[in-house]
Amino acid sequence: MSILTRLLGHRKTETVTPSRIEDVTSSRxxxxxxxxxxxxxxxxxTVTLESGYTRKGIVLDYSESGLRIRFPNNETMPRQLSVxxxxxxxxxxxxxxxxxxxxVGLKLI
Structure with missing residues (x-):
């Protein structure tokens, strides 16, 4: 064991503190x-871009304020569109x- 201690050093125990993100979400x-x-x-x-290009996707979940859609490929979407x-x-x-x-996560305007 002393050879391992010399090679790797002493093992220190650390205390883990929650991150700022965890603090914010728990306070919310x-x-x-x-x-x-x-x-x-x-x-x-169906999603229609400003250029008139349409894409079909699947709504996975939705609420009164927005929805989540999955498309068959990974094309980048513009900031605003029609759904x-x-x-x-x-x-x-x-x-x-x-x-x-x-x-893609969409917020209804």
Whole structure:
């Protein structure tokens, strides 16, 4: 054991403190911050860009303020677009809030 101690040194125990992000999210929960309820669905939607180009995707979940759509490929979306998801009762202008791979988070305008 002494050879390993000389080679690797003494093992120090560290205390892990929560990050600032964890502090913010936990404080939001304590303040009564609640995420809007989201309905889990798997319905078709069409997105139309300002140029007139349309893309079809699948609505994974939605709320009264926005929705999450998955597309078949990873094309970058512009900041604003029109969304038509009549099967879930959503139609109108939307703003791209986040995009990760082929999934896009939209906020209804």
């Amino acid at each position: 929960r304590s303040e009564g911050y609640a995420r809007p309820l989201r309905a889990q669905v798997y319905r078709e939607a 038509n998801a009549r099967s879930v009762g959503i139609s109108g202008r939307a703003q791209v809030v986040w995009q990760k791979g082929s999934e």
